[in-house]
Structures are given as structure tokens and as C-alpha cells.
Amino acid sequence: MSTNSKPQDDAEILDAIEQWAEKELRPVARKFDHADEYPHEIVEQMKSLGLFGATIGEAYGGLGLSASTYAKIVVKVSSIWMAPCGIFNSHLIMAAAIERAGTEEQKRHWLPRMASGEFRGGIGLTEANAGSDLQAICTVAKREGDDYVVNGSKMWITNSLHGQGILLLVKTDPKAEPRYKGMSLLIAPKGDGFKVSKLKKLGYRSIDSCEVHLQDYRVPASHLLGGVEGKGFIQTASGLELGRINVAARGAGIGEGALLLALRYAQERSAFGKSISNHQAIQLKLADMVTQVEGAKHLIEAAARRYDAGERCDLEAAMAKLAGSEAGVFCSQEAMRIFGGYSYSVEYDIERFYRDSLLMCIGEGSNEILRQVIAKQLIERHPA
Ligand SMILES: Cc1cc2nc3c(=O)[nH]c(=O)nc-3n(C[C@H](O)[C@H](O)[C@H](O)COP(=O)(O)OP(=O)(O)OC[C@H]3O[C@@H](n4cnc5c(N)ncnc54)[C@H](O)[C@@H]3O)c2cc1C
Numbered sequence: 001m002s003t004n005s006k007p008q009d010d011a012e013i014l015d016a017i018e019q020w021a022e023k024e025l026r027p028v029a030r031k032f033d034h035a036d037e038y039p040h041e042i043v044e045q046m047k048s049l050g051l052f053g054a055t056i057g058e059a060y061g062g063l064g065l066s067a068s069t070y071a072k073i074v075v076k077v078s079s080i081w082m083a084p085c086g087i088f089n090s091h092l093i094m095a096a097a098i099e100r101a102g103t104e105e106q107k108r109h110w111l112p113r114m115a116s117g118e119f120r121g122g123i124g125l126t127e128a129n130a131g132s133d134l135q136a137i138c139t140v141a142k143r144e145g146d147d148y149v150v151n152g153s154k155m156w157i158t159n160s161l162h163g164q165g166i167l168l169l170v171k172t173d174p175k176a177e178p179r180y181k182g183m184s185l186l187i188a189p190k191g192d193g194f195k196v197s198k199l200k201k202l203g204y205r206s207i208d209s210c211e212v213h214l215q216d217y218r219v220p221a222s223h224l225l226g227g228v229e230g231k232g233f234i235q236t237a238s239g240l241e242l243g244r245i246n247v248a249a250r251g252a253g254i255g256e257g258a259l260l261l262a263l264r265y266a267q268e269r270s271a272f273g274k275s276i277s278n279h280q281a282i283q284l285k286l287a288d289m290v291t292q293v294e295g296a297k298h299l300i301e302a303a304a305r306r307y308d309a310g311e312r313c314d315l316e317a318a319m320a321k322l323a324g325s326e327a328g329v330f331c332s333q334e335a336m337r338i339f340g341g342y343s344y345s346v347e348y349d350i351e352r353f354y355r356d357s358l359l360m361c362i363g364e365g366s367n368e369i370l371r372q373v374i375a376k377q378l379i380e381r382h383p384a
Contacts, residue, residue: 010069013050017073020049021080029081033352036205038162042084046117051088053115055242056095060111067242068304071249075297078253079260082356085253086207087120089246090158094121094167096242097185101226101235110187122159124166124188124212125236127152132369134169135179135233139214141170141186147218148172148186150193154212161196161208165189168214169236172229180233185225193217203355243364244317245303248324251360252296255324255331258353259289262335265350269340276338285334292327299323315377318370325360325367332357 024045032039046052055070056062065073070092077085095114098106113119130136139152150170160166168188176182188194195213225235263286266277276282300323303316332353336343339350361367 010065013063013065014069014072014076017049017051018076020045021077025077025080025084029083030349030352032206033081033083034205034346036200038208039084039206040162043087043117043120043162046084046088050115052091052117052120053095054088055092056111056115057099060099060107061115062095062111066304067245067307068301071245071300071304074246074249075253075256075300078250079257081352082250082254083204083207085246085250086158086204086209089250090122091120091163093123093239093243093246097123097167097225097235097239098187100238101185101231102187103227105222106187106225106227119165119189120159120163122157122163122166124154124157124160124168126155126157128155128211131155132366134236135183137169137171137183138174139168139170140174141168141172141184141219143172143221144218146221148221148224150186150188150214150217150219152214154214156199156209157196157212158207158209160210160212161198163208166212167225168219169232172232176230181230183232183236184229185232185235186219187223187225188217188219191217191219202358203352204359205355240364241303241307241313241317244321244370245300245307247360247364248296248300248303248317248320248322251321251324251326251328251357252293252300254328254353254357254360255289255293255296258328258332258335258350258357259286259293261350261353262286262289262331262338265335265342266338282338285338289331289334292323292330296320296323296327315374318365318373318377321364322367322370322374325357328353328357328360 050063053062054065058064074085098110127137141148141150165188168186170184171182172184173182193215194217196210198210266282267275269276299320303313303320306313306316335350336354342348343350
């Protein structure tokens with residue numbers, strides 16, 4: 001992760017993103033979400049802002065932002081509308097894997113195209129029967145001459161319809177033991193045999209999370225990430241810390257957005273002759289909400305700083321992801337109660353925050369698994 005950018009530049013970038021999100025995202029979020037329509041014009045604006053290259057190194061045409069600054073961008077955007085973050089987030093996770101594990105030739109070929117947004121990617125890991133247990137995937141890539149021939153299918157792959165390709169986790173040796181040694185990552189641009197079907201979702205609408213069917217799909221062997229078979233699981237796992245910081249930021253952003261909507265509503269709404277913000281029961285909710293959001297933001301910053309310093313941060317990233325995603329769910333749920341009957345109206349934005357928040361507990365390690373990661377490290381660090 002590059003930390004080349006200067007604090008002043010970062011402040012300017014954050015300011016520009018904040019202004020864009022308020023001016024361009026807020027007015028259209030409800031419309032796109034309800035129509036479940038892909039926001040093409042927003043994607044064009046995100047290209048101009050440099051968001052598709054936010055964390056890609058400057059040497060490859062990106063902004064080279066630190067994880068810390070990037071997380072602040074994600075919190076801000078998610079406090080208005082989380083879904084567009086998914087478009088650049090999944091893309092940047094693919095780019096980070098190429099930058100971390102790719103050959104120099106792969107970096108030079110793919111990263112400048114990704115930084116400009118010309119090639120928008122995503123991550124193809126999950127299958128219908130393999131999510132948390134990724135070593136159980138069944139998609140197989142067989143070497144035939146200068147190509148791999150891929151057969152199988154992937155589930156829930158963000159950016160797979162409107163993007164140009166994905167980083168695809170496959171088995172190159174399905175019989176390998178332990179299982180992870182037979183796994184590889186392929187840089188997989190769309191082509192013959194790569195078919196996509198859109199899935200309908202509770203939330204995180206407008207964004208294309210789809211099923212991807214691969215039937216005799218050919219990809220050049222030069223697209224094997226890092227040029228060596230059998231490294232795919234480790235290459236995937238080494239991206240988890242950054243991925244978790246990003247999801248944490250999306251959750252905290254949803255929480256902050258829900259809090260701000262609820263705070264304004266509580267001040268405007270009256271019951272029993274006074275603003276409901278003066279009722280103690282509502283104040284208790286607001287206090288718990290802001291405490292959860294600010295606590296999560298501190299954990300995110302702590303994890304991101306360690307990541308930027310090149311230090312181990314698996315525990316910190318797991319705690320940040322747990323706290324951020326749970327803050328999103330807690331705050332949007334409490335905000336729903338503060339909005340009373342109007343929370344149930346699709347004329348208000350709060351129901352979208354509630355629907356979107358639930359996803360943050362699932363991806364990049366479910367919160368059940370993350371609690372185990374945290375507890376395991378806690379026990380290891382404090383032996384009896
Ligand atoms: C909208 C959306 C977008 C997504 N985008 C992508 C994407 O772009 N790319 C991609 O690859 N994937 C994507 N995913 C998939 C997501 O990463 C998986 O859903 C997630 O990893 C969980 O896997 P699963 O759904 O198979 O659940 P499972 O792994 O089957 O888990 C089901 C339940 O069992 C629990 N569980 C499982 N194992 C354990 C254990 N060892 N201990 C305790 N509890 C356990 C889980 O916590 C969960 O509660 C997306 C999912 C959604 C819904």
C-alpha cells in the first residue's frame with residue numbers, strides 16, 4: 001500500500017469526494033435503489049474523480065492513497081449511499097491483488113487500465129456451495145497449451161455484469177491435499193463461455209452482484225496471477241485485511257448516515273408537545289448510536305494505520321470489520337424506530353440504510369467467523 005500522498009492532498013481529495021457525494025449521489029440514491037438500476041452516469045463521475053485508481057500506486061496511474069484516507073472516503077460515501085462503494089471497492093480489491101502478487105508484466109498491463117476505470121473488475125471467489133469455506137470451490141481450470149480452460153460457476157459476484165472482468169479463484173489441481181495448495185487466481189476478462197445472470201437482492205441494489213457461469217471459458221496462461229499455480233488461496237487470504245477495513249468503513253458509514261437522518265428527524269418531529277429529541281428514550285438511542293459509530297471509526301483508523309505501516313493487522317482489521325458492520329446494523333435499526341411509522345415508507349431513505357446494512361455482516365468473513373478470529377488471537381496473546 002502506497003502512502004505517497006500528502007495529508008494536504010488527501011484532505012483536498014476527501015473534500016472533493018464529500019462535495020460530489022452530497023451534490024450528485026444524495027439526490028439520485030433513492031431513485032436508482034428503488035429501480036434497481038445500474039448508475040452508469042455515477043460510474044462516469046467516479047472515473048473522473050479517480051476513484052477507480054484510489055489505492056493503486058501512482059507508478060501505475062492511481063492516486064496511491066493510504067488505507068486510512070481510503071477508509072475515510074468510503075465512510076463518507078456510504079453515509080449517503082453505500083452501494084456505489086461496492087463498485088470501486090470490489091474493483092480495488094482485484095487491483096490490490098494484482099499489485100501485491102502479480103508479475104511486473106501483469107501490473108503494467110492491467111493496473112493503468114484499472115486506475116482509469118477503462119477496465120472495471122471484481123472478485124470471483126464465492127460459489128453456490130462455497131462461501132466461508134473457500135477451499136470447497138469446484139470451479140476447475142485445466143491447462144491446455146497456452147490457455148486455461150475453465151468450467152464451473154460463481155455466485156454473488158459484484159461488478160460481473162457491468163464490469164469488464166474478474167479475478168477468478170479456481171482449482172488448478174482439484175486433488176491437491178491440503179486443498180488450498182491446488183488453488184490459483186486467474187485474471188479473467190469477459191469472453192466466450194463467460195455468462196452472467198443478475199440476482200435480485202434485498203438491499204445493495206443497483207449494483208450487479210450476479211451468478212457467473214463459466215463453460216469452456218478460455219483464458220491465456222499468462223493471466224495466472226503471479227505466474228505460479230497453487231498460490232491462489234494465500235493470495236486471496238493476504239487481501240483480507242484491506243478488504244475487512246473497507247467493509248468496516250462501509251458499515252460505519254451506513255451507521256453514520258442513519259444516525260444523521262435520525263438526529264434531524266428527531267429534532268423536527270414532535271410528540272406530546274415537544275420535539276421527540278427531548279424525550280429521554282430517543283436520547284438514549286442517539287447516544288448509543290453515535291458511540292458505536294465513533295468507536296468503529298477509531299478501530300478502522302487503528303487497523304488502517306497499522307496496514308499502512310506494513311504491520312500485521314489481522315486482529316485489528318477483524319475488530320474493525322465487526323464493529324463497523326454491527327454499528328451499521330444497530331444504527332439503522334435504531335433509526336427505523338426513531339422514524340416510527342415513516343420508517344416503513346419508501347418515501348424516506350432510512351429503509352434503504354436498514355436493508356443495505358445487513359450485507360456488511362456477511363462479506364469479507366462473516367461476523368461469526370470474525371468473532372472466532374478475534375477470540376483465537378486474544379487467547380493466543382494471553383496464554384494462561
Ligand atoms: C450482495 C452480495 C455481494 C457479494 N459480493 C461478492 C463478490 O463480489 N465476490 C465474492 O466472491 N463473493 C461475494 N459475495 C459472497 C459473500 O462473500 C459470501 O456470501 C460470504 O462469504 C458467506 O458465504 P455463504 O453465503 O456461502 O455463507 P456460508 O459460508 O454458508 O455461511 C452460512 C452461515 O454459517 C456461518 N458459518 C460458516 N462457517 C462457519 C464457521 N466455521 N464457524 C461459525 N459459523 C460459520 C456463517 O457465519 C453464516 O452465518 C457477496 C454476497 C452478497 C450477498
